Amino acid sequence: MSSIDERIEDEQLRALLPRLRRFALSLTRDPSSADELVRACVERALTRVRSRDAAASLRSWLFAILYRQFLDLQRRGRRWRRLLASLQLQGETERGSQWWAAASSLVFSRLSVENRAILLLVTVEGFTYQETALVLAIPVVSVLPKVSRARQVYRQLSEGMQVISPLRRVK
Amino acid sequence: MTASPVTEDELHAYLDDQLETWRRAEVRALLEASPGVAGRLAAWRRDAEGLRAALAGMETWPPNPTLDPAVIRRSMRRRALRAILRTAAASAVFGLGALSGWWTRGTYVGPPPRPMEDAMDAYRTFAARRFAPVERATGRDSLPSWLANSLGLAHAPVLPDLSSRGFRPLGARLLATSEGAAAMVLYEAEPGHRISFYLRPARHFIPGTRGWSEGGGLRVRYWYRGGYGFAVVGRADDPRTWEIERTFPSL
Numbered sequence: 001m002s003s004i005d006e007r008i009e010d011e012q013l014r015a016l017l018p019r020l021r022r023f024a025l026s027l028t029r030d031p032s033s034a035d036e037l038v039r040a041c042v043e044r045a046l047t048r049v050r051s052r053d054a055a056a057s058l059r060s061w062l063f064a065i066l067y068r069q070f071l072d073l074q075r076r077g078r079r080w081r082r083l084l085a086s087l088q089l090q091g092e093t094e095r096g097s098q099w100w101a102a103a104s105s106l107v108f109s110r111l112s113v114e115n116r117a118i119l120l121l122v123t124v125e126g127f128t129y130q131e132t133a134l135v136l137a138i139p140v141v142s143v144l145p146k147v148s149r150a151r152q153v154y155r156q157l158s159e160g161m162q163v164i165s166p167l168r169r170v171k
Numbered sequence: 172m173t174a175s176p177v178t179e180d181e182l183h184a185y186l187d188d189q190l191e192t193w194r195r196a197e198v199r200a201l202l203e204a205s206p207g208v209a210g211r212l213a214a215w216r217r218d219a220e221g222l223r224a225a226l227a228g229m230e231t232w233p234p235n236p237t238l239d240p241a242v243i244r245r246s247m248r249r250r251a252l253r254a255i256l257r258t259a260a261a262s263a264v265f266g267l268g269a270l271s272g273w274w275t276r277g278t279y280v281g282p283p284p285r286p287m288e289d290a291m292d293a294y295r296t297f298a299a300r301r302f303a304p305v306e307r308a309t310g311r312d313s314l315p316s317w318l319a320n321s322l323g324l325a326h327a328p329v330l331p332d333l334s335s336r337g338f339r340p341l342g343a344r345l346l347a348t349s350e351g352a353a354a355m356v357l358y359e360a361e362p363g364h365r366i367s368f369y370l371r372p373a374r375h376f377i378p379g380t381r382g383w384s385e386g387g388g389l390r391v392r393y394w395y396r397g398g399y400g401f402a403v404v405g406r407a408d409d410p411r412t413w414e415i416e417r418t419f420p421s422l
Binding site: 006009010013014017021022026035038039042043046047108119120122123124128129144145147148151154155158 | 179180183184187189214215218219222223225226234235237238239240241243244247
């Protein structure tokens with residue numbers, strides 16, 4: 001039933017699924033919403049795969065689709081809003097060596113959508129500024145200032161966290 | 172060659188390994204010369220490592236089989252097929268309707284009209300009712316004049332006397348037809364056994380036309396006279412219906 005082309009595409013897509021899910025989770029901050037977003041992204045990708053710009057890597061093309069879909073959904077439904085609280089509580093349940101990781105993810109979850117996307121793409125995924133610009137649909141020159149700003153905000157929030165966190169853990 | 176001062180953005184590009192090779196030496200020189208800048212860069216690096224560590228665990232989520240491209244492809248095909256079938260079904264129904272409309276153009280669609288069908292309809296609708304089958308109860312004296320007034324008759328009609336067959340009048344009800352008001356007079360022998368006498372304006376039938384028909388467990392006997400149609404309707408399985416029919420003088 002499926003052609004050889006389709007099977008190659010499916011194989012490439014499948015390999016990227018964990019990273020798409022991670023990006024989706026960074027944006028939605030809720031696992032089930034994230035998977036919903038990934039499914040929408042894959043569907044869109046499968047219907048548009050023929051019209052894909054050959055110059056863009058499959059990875060950045062997929063990330064771009066996912067980001068655009070997330071913004072669309074956010075604009076439409078606003079249904080992600082209720083999910084905000086859950087991740088903020090998770091930080092408090094982390095222990096010992098996991099504290100730093102937990103604090104990071106807690107700080108991360110408090111960033112704006114764009115800052116989360118920037119930091120995930122550049123710092124975690126190791127996207128080039130060029131690829132990042134493509135995913136976020138912004139000019140390349142504006143990527144670096146955004147990276148700079150996102151890191152500053154993250155730093156400020158982290159410093160704030162370290163002051164607040166011991167107080168929280170005493171109760 | 173004098174180097175231009177290293178910018179904040181270039182520090183980030185250096186951290187991200189995306190700074191042009193020729194500028195890297197200048198950044199390294201700045202970091203050695205300025206512990207404050209080096210400290211900031213180290214903090215960002217720590218943040219980045221922390222973030223990578225925190226988000227690394229996400230790659231080990233339990234896989235979600237419904238996200239597999241092959242699965243999504245299949246479900247998309249199913250949905251597309253369903254949509255096509257829906258469209259096809261809709262156009263088939265519409266097409267059939269249009270075709271049959273063309274095919275039967277100029278002909279009457281539906282069962283052929285039977286004379287005094289409305290007498291049977293009235294019986295079915297009202298005579299089977301336990302409560303309020305009539306709108307004007309007897310008083311036999313007043314009923315004929317009420318009917319005359321309601322139907323616009325010149326003379327009060329003589330209502331059949333069916334008491335010899337065990338049927339007493341219950342009353343009457345007015346009904347609408349395309350040719351004007353009609354009336355149904357109901358008689359009852361015992362609960363559930365009723366006979367109706369029905370009259371309506373009927374200008375389009377040749378006087379003297381008469382007949383009977385049966386349908387849906389009912390039997391109707393009808394005749395036309397003086398621009399009016401008359402009918403007697405009763406249960407087809409009740410022999411008294413037949414007997415009463417024969418008592419009408421015009422038959």
